[in-house]
Amino acid sequence: MAYSVIDPDDCDRVDGRPCDLRRLSDAAGLDEIAINRFDADPGEQLPLAYHYHETQEEAFVVLSGTLHVETPEEEFTVPAGSMFAVEPEAPHRAYNPEAADDSVSVVAIGAPPVDDAVPYEPDG
Template sequence: MNYRVVDPDDLEPVEDRPCELRRLSEAAGLTTVAINRFRAEPGEQLPLAYHYHEHQEEAFVVVSGTLHVETPDGEFEVLEGEVFAADTEAPHRAYNPDSADEAVEVIAIGAPPSDDAVAYEPDE
């Protein structure tokens, strides 16, 4: 049996992203699920713009702050301790609004791990 303990703060943030992103899966030796930690200051969005995944289910666990998620069905406010889940092909955009008082910290979980994000343009 193999076990690992990973401290996200020991990992280098991914460069050129609109908020702090630390990839946890590889460091933990995981291959069938993607796990990332995001920290978004007020006015920042999580790394992907409005998008959906063709094959991946995605969940955001809010560790601190309040996450806002825009969808075609309306906007969700996801409070600390809550989980927002998106099915495959369900468009969403996660962000921390300019008006927020604090950063939001989120653990994102996606399965299967993939680079299948498709840009989504909401109807004006």
């Protein structure tokens, strides 16, 4: 058996992202699940775009701050200590509003660990 202790701050920051993204599952050598830490300042979003996943289930565990998630039906406010779950094919955009007082820190978990994000246009 193999074990890992990962400090997210020791992981490389992923370039070209709208916030600070660290890939924890890569650092731990995990192949069956994607685990990432996002730190977003006010005005930053977590994903690159409003999107949905074809097959991936996703969960966002809020470590600090308040996460906002836009969906076609409503906007969710997810406080620290809570989790927001998303089923496949459910459009969403997770972000920290411009008017927020603090940054938000989130651990995102997705399975299977596939790159199946499909852009979603809320107006059509």
